[in-house]
Amino acid sequence: GDSVTQMEGPVTLSEEAFLTINCTYTATGYPSLFWYVQYPGEGLQLLLKATKADDKGSNKGFEATYRKETTSFHLEKGSVQVSDSAVYFCALSDKSGGYNKLIFGAGTRLAVHP
Amino acid sequence: EPEVTQTPSHQVTQMGQEVILRCVPISNHLYFYWYRQILGQKVEFLVSFYNNEISEKSEIFDDQFSVERPDGSNFTLKIRSTKLEDSAMYFCASSVGQGPNQPQHFGDGTRLSIL
Numbered sequence: 001g002d003s004v005t006q007m008e009g010p011v012t013l014s015e016e017a018f019l020t021i022n023c024t025y026t027a028t029g030y031p032s033l034f035w036y037v038q039y040p041g042e043g044l045q046l047l048l049k050a051t052k053a054d055d056k057g058s059n060k061g062f063e064a065t066y067r068k069e070t071t072s073f074h075l076e077k078g079s080v081q082v083s084d085s086a087v088y089f090c091a092l093s094d095k096s097g098g099y100n101k102l103i104f105g106a107g108t109r110l111a112v113h114p
Numbered sequence: 115e116p117e118v119t120q121t122p123s124h125q126v127t128q129m130g131q132e133v134i135l136r137c138v139p140i141s142n143h144l145y146f147y148w149y150r151q152i153l154g155q156k157v158e159f160l161v162s163f164y165n166n167e168i169s170e171k172s173e174i175f176d177d178q179f180s181v182e183r184p185d186g187s188n189f190t191l192k193i194r195s196t197k198l199e200d201s202a203m204y205f206c207a208s209s210v211g212q213g214p215n216q217p218q219h220f221g222d223g224t225r226l227s228i229l
Contacts, residue, residue, distance in 0.1 A: 032214040043118075043205060043222035044157070051214040089157065099212040100170040101147070101159040 002027045006090050006105035013080055013112050021075040021108045023064075023090035031092040033057075033066055033073040034102070038087045047075075047088070080112045116140040118221035120206050126227045127196055135191045135224045137206030146189045147207040147218060148181065150174070157205065163189065164212075193226075201228045 007022040025031065035047040035057070048057030053068035062077045073090060090105040119138045127133045139146050148160040162169040163181050180192045189208075193200055203225050207218040 034217065036220070041222075043120075044207075044220040046217045046219065049215075049217055091157075093214070095214070098170070099214065099216065100162045101172075102149075102157075102207075102218060103159070104157040106156050 002031065002092060002094050002096075002103050004090050004092055004103055004105035006088075006108050008106075009087075009109040011108060011110045013110070015082055015112055015114050016079045017112075019075070019077040019080045019084075019110065021088055021090075021110070023073045023075065023105060025071050025073065025090075025092050027071075027092055027094050027096075029094050029096045030068075031094040032099070033064070034091045034093070035062070035064055035073070035075050036089040036091060036104075038089065038107070040086070044089065080110070082112050082114055085110055085112045116219075118206055118208055118219055120204075120221035120224050122224060123222065124225045124227070126229060129198055129228050130195050133193050133196055133226065135193075135204050135206075135226070137189045137191075137221055138187055139189055139206070139208030140219055141187075143208035143210050143219070145169075145209045145212055145216075145218075146181075146183070147209075148191045149205045149207065149220075150202040151205065151223075152199075152202040160191075196226075196228045198228050201226060 032051045034049045036044040037047045048059040050057040050066040056065045087107045091102045146163040151157045161171045203223045207220045209218045
């Protein structure tokens with residue numbers, strides 16, 4: 001079945017450092033891909049998405065490119081801030097499932113210190 | 115910006131008791147979902163709901179679980195006889211439609227603790 005694999009955390013960075021969080025997926029069809037973020041004490045917020053190969057999703061300085069050849073959707077940010085500290089979830093939704101559900105990775109905790 | 119709201123934020127219940135978790139989806143959304151996250155584990159799909167019917171459910175969503183949209187605004191998840199392993203964070207989500215460009219919007223979750 002469909003699945004999402006994320007790099008394990010926690011990821012600890014200094015402010016203004018470059019961020020990469022790896023995400024790879026397995027899907028029978030051509031899924032839509034998402035990054036959700038969960039700030040402390042809050043719910044899941046959609047950060048960005050991409051619906052087809054080579055699409056780049058971007059928001060708040062974060063970017064991720066849908067790479068069909070490597071089945072990846074890595075999250076990047078050029079210069080992180082303390083306020084980016086959160087848990088980041090990669091997820092997919094597949095046409096074969098009627099886009100009825102999201103399948104999540106395990107989440108990667110990011111801690112940014114001044 | 116419209117939000118999905120969930121109540122209560124934290125529910126503590128004795129094992130074997132019934133519990134109802136409540137959600138108010140975004141008002142123009144037609145598709146509704148429940149997910150759960152056991153501490154330290156992945157967010158898992160439980161059920162999707164459209165047009166007053168369950169569209170899909172996971173193997174987790176057994177006969178102890180039920181969902182309802184009782185009044186056109188609330189969307190509830192009921193666990194009939196809670197077990198210790200039901201302790202988790204439960205997230206409600208909603209979407210306008212279903213398709214590659216229809217993201218789901220989540221509430222802040224209800225933390226359910228079974229004693």
